[in-house]
Amino acid sequence: MEKTIAHLDLDTFFVSCERLQNSKLNGIPVIIGGGDRGVVASCSYEARYFGVRSAMPIRMALKLCPEAKVIKGDHERYSKLSNEVTEIIQEKVPLVEKASIDEFYLDLTGMDRFFGCYQWTTEVAESIKKNTGLPISFAVSANKTVAKIGTGEAKPLGRIEIPNREIQPFLxxxxxxxxxxxxxxxxxxxxxxxxxxxxxxxxxxxxxxxxxxxxxxxxxxxxxxxxxxxxVVPYSERKSLSAEHTFAQDSIDLENMRSIISGMVEQLAFQLRQEKWLTSVVTIKIRYANFDTETKQCRISYTSADHTLLKYALELFKKLYTRRMRLRLIGIRFSGLVHGSHQMDLFEDTEELMNLYQSMDRMKNRFGKTAVGRASGLLIQ
CATH class of the missing domain: 1.10.150.20 (5' to 3' exonuclease, C-terminal subdomain)
Known part of the structure; x- marks a missing residue:
């Protein structure tokens, strides 16, 4: 049986979310990003007309399009709307893969016997638009690659079907x-x-x-x-990422403990970026020599940036470790996860930091996850 795969992509998702909140943003150039030294996380088609694109430094984007409205962005709202879209799709389609916060693959193989796959996808897209107000484009074809390319060609607000016989002429x-x-x-x-x-x-x-x-x-x-x-891989949401370190001998060495936390944070943050997650909850766990176990957590803005996560982790550890007894274990957990691409992580960060993380991640992918890192985290590597 020939496969039928649909790819759905929410058009300029972050911008569309902001326009739902503020109709004055309709029809004008909009840039989602952070600060004069930050980067563009997303931009409207009106801004793209002037050459603005994702991952471009904000200052460069504003030189190209001085009239653009710059908005910091709200990960929590974007995540909530993304989850609403996910629920709508899952109610209607038996096999769904959530590829990122704003795109989905649907396996519709065999459904054309009962209901045309293109018409089925059209009704799903219209349901999303009706219930959330978000614009969406899609393409239907024989596999994920052709469907994704098709969606890119159909945007914005486009719909396209590419049958097998038309795949090569299309590509x-x-x-x-x-x-x-x-x-x-x-x-x-x-x-x-x-x-x-x-x-x-x-x-x-x-x-x-x-x-x-x-x-x-x-x-x-x-x-x-x-x-x-x-x-198409069935969608299931990861709940958390965590790491623990058990001391060979119970310890009271604060400098060593902070180094261990630094190393664990760096490794988990790398895993977040590799799997395209952002975290919103940081939890620290300690276990004393007498086996008493305590935890403390805090909610933060969605991120996968090492330095941001490390700041919160060390603050939590300082507040949690007050008894000055020897410890036998330290643990850290990142939860409240949402899907997000790498540029989403750095609303608050500079172009230089973004380039640094990308370079470090490339080295870790090539030579192993312990190939490069902060000196403060070397004790557990």
Whole structure:
């Protein structure tokens, strides 16, 4: 049986959420981000017209579009609206994957026997618009890659169906940048040898691609040819991430304890970013030598930034550890998780910090999660 996959994407989601709160934002350039030294988390199509884009420094965005309205953003409201959309979809569709805070994959395979898949998806999208007020685009095709590319071409407020026989004619004229796994480095590499459109990439010998870009060459060739066997993974929300350290001997060494907390925070924050989570609750746990166990937690703005999480973790530890007895265990937990892309994490942070985290994460992915880190956390690495 041929697969039928739909990809749904909430158009300029953060901006749309803000416009629900304030209709005066309709039709004007809007930038979601933080501070003069922060970066653009999202922007309206009116702002994109002037060249503004996600992850651009706020100061550069305002040079391109001085009239833009800059809004700090509200993760909690965005998360709430995202969950409302998720519930609407789950009520209507048997198999849903929540790929991020604002995009979803639906496996509609076999449903065309009872109800046209395109019409079914249309009704889901209209239900979302009616119940939440949020604009949404979608594409229906044979797999996740083609459906996602289709949604990108359909936006804003677009709907498109790409049957099997039309997949390659649809893909061929598009830029290779439209393929989800093609970043700037890969694009520049392929552009230098004249490969700028999907048609050219699809016609390349797969072994040549593998020699050029390594093991991802075969996967890239498949996507250029509209081939993608990856399944829609049923959505289930992770509740928390946690780590604990048990001392070899009960300890009262405060400097060592703070170093251990620093190392645990850094490792968990890296995991948050890798799995595209943001946390809103930090909890510290300690266990004394007599096995008494105590915890303290606080709610924070959604983030996955090491330095922000470490600040709260150390503050909680200072408030919690008051008995000055020896400890046998320290633990930390991040909960209240929501999905979010990397640029979402840094509303309060600078372009320099964002670049630092991205560079550190790349090194950890390549050489292992303990390859680089704060000196203060080296004691547990």
């Amino acid at each position: 061929n004229p598009l830029s290779i940048k439209k393929i989800p796994m093609v970043g700037n480095v890969t694009f520049q590499l392929l552009s230098r040898i004249g490969i700028r459109h999907i048609k050219t990439l699809a016609e390349m010998p797969v072994d040549v691609l593998q020699q050029m870009i390594g093991k991802n060459g075969a996967e890239l060739w498949k996507k250029a040819n509209g081939i993608d066997d990856s399944p």
